[in-house]
Amino acid sequence: MTERQADGGGSAAPGDAVVSLEQVVKSFGSVIAVDHLDLEIRRGEFFSMLGPSGCGKTTTLRIIGGFEEPTEGTVKLDGRDVTDLPAYKRDVNTVFQSYGLFPHLNVFDNVAFGLRRRKVTGKEVERRVGEALELVNLTRMGRRRPSQLSGGQQQRVALARALVNHPQVLLLDEPLGALDLKLRKQMQLELKRIQDEVGITFIFVTHDQEEAMTISDRIAVMNHGRIEQLGRPEEVYERPSTTFVAEFLGASNLLHGKYAGVENGWGVVELDTGKRLLVKADPELAVAEQVKVGVRPEKITVHSRAQSLEPGVNTLEATLTSAVFVGVSYQYFFATKEGGGLSAFDRNAGGGPVAAQGEAVSLAWRPEHTFVIPVGTGETQPAAEAPLVGEPA
Amino acid sequence: MQAVAAAGAGPRKPALRVRFARAAAPYLLILPGGGWLFLFFLLPILALAVTSLESGDFIAGFNFDWNVGNYTFGLQLYSSQFLHSIEYGGAATIVAFLVAYPAAYWIAFHAGPRKAAYLLIVLLPFFVSFVIRTLSWETLLADYGPLFKPLKDAGLLPGDFRVLATPVAVTGGLAYTFFPFMMLPIFASLEKIDRRLVEAAEDLFANRFEVFRRVIFPLSLPGVFAGVLLTGIPAVADYVNQDLLGGVGTTMIGRVIEEQFEVDINYPLAASLAFIFMVGLLAMLLAYQRIFGTKEILSD
Secondary structure, eight states: OHHHHHHHHTTSOTTOEEEEEEEEEEEETTEEEEEEEEEEEETTOEEEEEOOTTSSHHHHHHHHHTSSOOSEEEEEETTEEOTTOOGGGSSEEEEOTTOOOOTTSOHHHHHHHHHHHTTOOHHHHHHHHHHHHHHTTOGGGTTSOGGGSOHHHHHHHHHHHHHTTOOSEEEEESTTTTSOHHHHHHHHHHHHHHHHHHOOEEEEEESOHHHHHHHOSEEEEEETTEEEEEEOHHHHHHSOSSHHHHHHTSOOEEEEEEEEEEETTEEEEEETTSOEEEEEOOTTSOTTOEEEEEEOGGGOEEEETTSOOOTTSEEEEEEEEEEEEOSSEEEEEEEETTSSEEEEEEEOOSSOOSSOTTOEEEEEEOGGGOEEEEOSSSOSHHHHHTTOOSOOO | OHHHHHHHHTTTSOOHHHHHHHHHHHHHHHHHHHHHHIIIIIHHHHHHHHHHTEEEETTTEEEESOOTHHHHHHHHHTHHHHHHHHHHHHHHHHHHHHHHHHHHHHHHHHOGGGHHHHHHHHHGGGGSOHHHHHHHHHHHHSTTSTTHHHHHHTTSSOTTOOOTTSHHHHHHHHHHHTHHHHHHHHHHHHHTSOHHHHHHHHHTTOOHHHHIIIIIHHHHHHHHHHHHHHHHHHHHHOOHHHHHHOOGGGOOHHHHHHHHHHTSOOHHHHHHHHHHHHHHHHHHHHHHHHHHOOHHHHTO
16 A cells, blocks of 8 residues: 555655645544545645545545644644644635635625734735635625525635635635536636636545546545545556556456466466456566456447457457447447456447447457556555444444 | 306416415414404503503592603602613623623533533523522522621621622622523524534634634624523513512612502503603614614524
């Protein structure tokens, strides 16, 4: 686990971490919400913590914000140890999931709240609140009460109220969770734009993998209070390092086999049926090591059995069990001799489904699109689960 | 008529009978309460108004002759008792607020899962009849009662020290009597405050005092407003506390009105005093509402 994290975090320029967590543990009674977490967040990046509910992502955010005290470990903000500093003394602001707007104050006074606590006065307050409201496109709403705003507008006020203080770090706790899909997509782009504009480090918590990939510079995929993998969206999606990451970041087709060494510059994985697949050669894998190989559904092309395929691609024989029309694409489900069901997406370019139900087909994909996950080396799910008896709520 | 109504109604309009019932429903619903108010509030008030303008005496009988003199005479004669009512009632309201708010705040925010138990403990004494409670205070505070006798015997208090029959005793008694009416609305409004707002305020650099001053207190104002009304109105009008705990110099107007009705049998004067009191109270309430009214918060 630690090794994997070093992979992701190792590329961070040392010394430029605006937030760093060192061996942070948070337990609630017998439940461990955050388990010896090490994390460095770089200045100015859009960082996401992604995981299912109960994975510890919100607790981690609350520890950074000062709302939870870690049971063990150190929290540093801009190099300074803030572990024992209360929330109101930290140069960090939060956009809460529930927004937390003050119902007795109008929009202007809500946004000005933090400035006034910091003894900013008069014209300066007016100027900065005006700027913040402009940033979130709410210029004319200053006199309204929060209850007179729509959910999306309240969300923007919450954002303005945090950003107006120019914090070192902005924490966002599933801020788009309450919005409908269309508004949500719109706000994702808006958040990205605002972050580019203000240059503040954003730490964003979400359980929506698509949202995390859309807006983040880097993603930490969390499970059971630990980071399973940390990296750019492309890295974690294309090269998941654990079964959990592979499955959480979208449908993935995993097949069991063992690593058979390198041939002609490609690594070879022999599936349980003896079928051989080409993968990127990985010097860290030992020959005969148990692995899972996977491929993302959109990388698979479907061909008739008779069709000859170009050499060097991975192929599998399969039978179509069902085809689902999803609008932009068809989603196919196949049964294979290798045991696992596989799924594939095919862009709906107008030709209709590629095969009929029950038809025998060949599936093909390129070796470089194949990823390998070592099994049983203490780095995958069973090992990560072992020390955790209680499932965090 | 029936046939016409049925034909006209068709599938679109409900039958005339149904429409009539719907239109009449609000009035029918208001009938019991409205009837009650009419019989036991409006009619007596009118009778009282008529009485307040009568002259004569108990023996010769009273007759109505627009005797406005009752009002000017009553106001002149009992102005100090009117003032006592406002002073003691007002002071009692302030005392009750100062005691109730911190208690309600602590129970709402820091009592954890034992909230209900603490609330019950606070309210337990009020399960006893208030006359008995006030009588107990009279015994406790007596000049040589269980509280002061030992202190006086020990020479810690001068022999002529007294609490009973002073404004302090009356004010304290009033504050004590109406304490639950102050505390419960305040507790209810504190309890309703979203705890996440406290976190939001802390996130925005507010320390504990500022969290209270800028978020919790403003949001509890509807409860304070209600508590002040519920305590202030009966405290100003009360006459039991000053009867049992007060003395000759602490008479409040409620006591005077009662005496005029029941002892002196001067109905016109009693009625005019009651009217002056009622109108004065109403004027104070309106002023209070204008100054501290929290309509905006209440409507949220």
